[in-house]
Amino acid sequence: MRNSVFIYSPDQLGYKFSDSHPFNHKRLTLTMDLLKNIGALSDDDIVPARIATDEEIALAHDTQYIEIVKKAGHGELLPQQGESYGIGTEDTPIFKNMHEASALLVGGTLQAVDYVLQGKSKHALNLGGGLHHGFRGRASGFCIYNDSSVAIRYMQEKYGMRVLYVDTDAHHGDGVQWAFYDDPNVCTLSIHETGRYLFPGTGNITERGTGEGYGTSFNFPIDAFTEDESFLDIYEQSMREVFEFFKPDVVLTQNGADSHYFDPLTHLYGTMNIYREIPKLAHKLAHEYCDGRWIAVGGGGYDIWRVVPRAWSLLWLEMNDLEMPTGALPQAWLDRWQPESPVPFIPTWEDPSPLYEAIPRKAEIEEKNAQMLAKALHMIRNEKR
Secondary structure (H helix, E strand, O other): OEEEEEEOOHHHHHOOOOOOOOOOOHHHHHHHHHHHHOOOOOHHHEEOOOOOOHHHHOOOOOHHHHHHHHHHHOOOOOHHHHHHHOOOOOOOOOOOOHHHHHHHHHHHHHHHHHHHHOOOEEEEEEOOOOOOOOEOOEOEOOEOOOHHHHHHHHHHHHHOOOEEEEEOOOOOOHHHHHHOOOOOOEEEEEEEEOOOOOOOOOOOOOOOOOHHHOOOEEEEEEOOOOEHHHHHHHHHHHHHHHHHHHOOOEEEEEOOOOOEOOOOOOOOEEOHHHHHHHHHHHHHHHHHHHOOOEEEEOOOOOOOOOOHHHHHHHHHHHHOOOOOOOOEOOHHHHHHHHHHOOOOOOOEOOOOOOOOOOOOOHHHHHHHHHHHHHHHOHHHHHHHO
């Protein structure tokens, strides 16, 4: 059995709305090149993504919606015909072969699932996945098909798994949450910037599930300008308590890298410190509760130059029990990519300190977050008494 596999195919870069769109999978190329420069990724580690079948995609999406996506990508859909499906909007514009590109991202996550659940590797990473805003019959928030929702249903039907989904993207993992809101065998945990300020506006602590699934939806909406210490305190407490409460067979983590101070679409004040710690605890708990079964996907992350390659490299390094790097980034990598970057690179694995001016509301933000955490975990903690 391998320790970890890295799921990737060059055609994953075909998921591209436009040159100016904030969702840019060039970050996959940047991340892989950084990992290869430090000797942490070889061709032997890479497993090609496959294309998900229509039947597999239909585990989480309406067949009519799948046909609409196909027509859009083949130039057979009028703009107004796609609006009710979230296709052809400012967030999710039409691009050529959008079904095929989207099916490859879904298939990459299914490939990761099969490698882990067939015992071929302990862990698997598909950075091309993590499109958590897609709904059963509608695209949303840059996401056409929701690979995580498809993968969770696939794990249930093919392997009979009890699944914990953990989402640390700055945006609420709404598509996955609502897909399993009444399912007692899927638990969703999302730490995100409060919807008062940020898309999609959901993810309140009162969203706990419904019917038989009540109590298996956990949301931790943190205040804008939240810094590392408060973020990580919420992450550690919520992860430990939800793992113990739910006792999953497998964990699927969505690793959006948009909680960083540099991210242009969010208002959180994270640094690279959180991206060192997030995978460490996920890895540890996967071994404690799931016999190591850990599948990880990408997600958001819109500073593709200064943030995403470093953050996602740390995820792969942790997954493989490799030493976390410090100091300077490889000069060859900086020399190759700096000419293309519109912003000066951070030349080290760590962020400079201080990265930003001190926040006058720091104590107030931390107190609000602590109160939120206590309310969000109230049900679990009451059961222990």
